[in-house]
């Protein structure tokens with residue numbers, strides 16, 4: 001193990017306490033790097049100190065005490081989540097000034113609270129950020145008071161776009177907001193129960209205000225499309241519904257049950273006309289409608305633009321889940337022994353090639369996607385600054401489009417990777433992975449809706465492929481370069497040359513250079529772009545309309561294109577980072593291995609297309625890619641424990657007895673089981689067995 005220099009060690013020790021000795025120590029000794037060096041490379045001192053402050057505050061507050069795996073009744077869980085949310089307001093971990101100084105702290109706070117409990121994190125951020133950002137992005141100065149009221153919890157917010165019968169198809173939202181010139185108000189109506197707002201987080205029990213998306217009608221009866229409005233739905237003094245509002249809770253979900261998702265119907269609800277969030281379209285007091293966006297399609301895009309910030313943040317949230325799950329599975333696998341070369345000696349299950357192949361690629365994915373998520377968040381901040389500064393330059397517009405395209409594929413890639421990873425980790429921990437107290441079930445179930453909310457993954461991917469297909473014309477006209485603010489499409493300028501390339505590596509050793517996977521990805525994206533474009537043209541000739549043509553070009557074409565494109569982007573960014581000369585020499589070898597493993601493992605899922613399109617030929621490419629994956633897993637297995645140590649939260653936050661930092665798997669699990677409520681008591685219904693014996697074959701009357 002390589003150790004830190006003396007001065008580094010001093011600052012590290014304050015921020016990153018030593019991990020306890022125990023059954024994990026052997027793996028820790030075998031690591032090729034110092035986990036503290038890694039932790040301090042991944043995040044700077046200020047961020048680590050900020051995380052420590054959040055974690056230690058929660059741990060020392062009795063309100064945040066919890067027993068692993070305890071299933072609270074719904075009402076109790078909602079109440080507790082609300083009380084904790086209120087406490088987060090009191091702690092005020094992140095002031096406005098601190099956010100402005102270092103915006104990424106917002107993401108850190110979302111994730112730290114999420115690591116503790118996602119219901120708490122989403123509750124808090126739906127109010128303070130999702131509601132707040134929607135107002136900030138699409139409103140104007142006249143809405144500032146509402147933002148202030150949110151910050152000190154005078155009011156509580158939510159974002160209501162989805163309706164009972166429409167979610168993805170936002171154009172078809174049916175709630176109406178009609179301007180009444182006589183009173184200078186909008187009147188909101190839900191035409192019927194199918195147009196009730198539905199699924200809205202915080203709306204079930206707590207929200208007093210909602211950003212409501214509705215079709216705007218002027219008094220001449222013209223519809224100007226989807227706009228957003230601030231609507232008061234409950235009285236903040238009583239939490240009772242406002243006149244004309246029917247609001248309720250949609251009930252128990254598959255996860256995140258501390259959060260109250262709700263519905264609302266509006267019956268002639270009057271709001272001042274100033275409550276229109278007027279960035280994309282405005283109405284004068286006399287009722288004249290104006291908009292800078294003449295094209296209704298562009299206007300729709302602009303009013304939905306605010307969703308991008310949620311999607312970008314979700315990428316980081318799901319990577320956090322992957323980090324939690326993989327920490328649990330790796331620590332468990334390093335301490336769980338099963339079978340061995342001799343009857344006397346059993347080996348940790350992490351020593352099995354099969355276990356390594358199931359887990360270590362997810363560890364690599366956690367590192368690569370984490371890096372992407374943070375960098376991409378900075379890109380979002382740049383976009384946000386432009387929005388707030390009212391930047392109307394072409395670059396700002398292009399940045400919005402590129403972030404939309406990347407987030408519409410980034411969220412699917414990351415949320416699915418976390419979802420599959422959490423399930424693999426659950427199974428990798430065998431039966432103990434299925435015990436609620438070990439938390440893998442909660443991680444999986446709380447992660448799951450990320451595949452759906454802020455846009456269904458499969459629907460969103462179509463936005464990314466649309467963006468790429470829109471570039472085909474410039475690609476064919478050589479004098480119109482493919483350019484974008486973040487550079488994600490620059491490589492398409494070499495489209496024609498890239499398509500002529502073939503896989504040239506002939507040994508496993510050559511494949512261990514990450515550039516091999518990166519080159520293959522460049523070819524894959526170009527190939528899928530060409531094939532998707534051709535497929536779409538063929539379908540257009542065959543199908544009755546463009547709608548059918550597009551739908552029939554998704555499977556194996558546009559969908560794969562969007563995923564390959566985002567995988568390429570993630571890999572390219574991670575490659576540049578791990579190969580940067582400023583990356584410490586002591587960490588570079590392990591980081592490069594992670595990069596290479598993530599690249600080859602992801603690429604391996606496209607192997608059929610690589611053969612189909614002729615980039616791979618013969619049995620060698622497929623074989624050496626697979627052998628290289630196994631080789632990298634074997635090389636990384638002694639680093640795996642230290643790699644999770646560098647990203648794991650403290651035990652109190654991780655909250656999984658099988659994965660505590662001391663590695664005392666059995667002692668911790670046994671003690672958690674014995675501390676369970678009534679664990680050694682006979683059941684209260686014991687006489688049902690002992691006295692009231694059944695008469696076999698004769699059910700008793702229930703009366």
Ligand SMILES: CCCCCCCCCCCCCCCC(=O)SCCNC(=O)CCNC(=O)[C@H](O)C(C)(C)COP(=O)(O)OP(=O)(O)OC[C@H]1O[C@@H](n2cnc3c(N)ncnc32)[C@H](O)[C@@H]1OP(=O)(O)O
Nearest residue numbers: 125129161168170301304305308309310313404453454455
């Ligand atoms: C600092 C931050 C902190 C944040 C802190 C986070 C905390 C995190 C807690 C999260 C907790 C979960 C909270 C769940 C909250 C919900 O789930 S809210 C509800 C979310 N609902 C959705 O996302 C609905 C999904 N559907 C849609 O967004 C859109 O309708 C679709 C599917 C993207 C487009 O549908 P369509 O009718 O086919 O329209 P389409 O013709 O493709 O689009 C029109 C144009 O607009 C453009 N466009 C559409 N959307 C956009 C956009 N967003 N941007 C730019 N352009 C766009 C299109 O690209 C297109 O442009 P052109 O191609 O014409 O140039």
Ligand SMILES: Cc1cc2nc3c(=O)[nH]c(=O)nc-3n(C[C@H](O)[C@H](O)[C@H](O)COP(=O)(O)OP(=O)(O)OC[C@H]3O[C@@H](n4cnc5c(N)ncnc54)[C@H](O)[C@@H]3O)c2cc1C
Nearest residue numbers: 159160161162166167168199200201449453454455456458
């Ligand atoms: C936990 C949770 C919290 C939520 N919070 C909020 C919130 O705070 N505010 C809010 O407004 N909404 C919220 N939502 C709603 C969420 O945004 C929607 O569920 C989401 O946008 C998907 O819409 P939908 O449920 O109507 O699915 P649908 O659009 O009905 O999709 C159903 C299925 O059809 C497929 N499909 C649809 N269209 C196509 C197509 N064109 N091509 C191919 N397949 C297609 C989809 O892939 C999906 O599998 C939340 C949802 C959940 C689960």
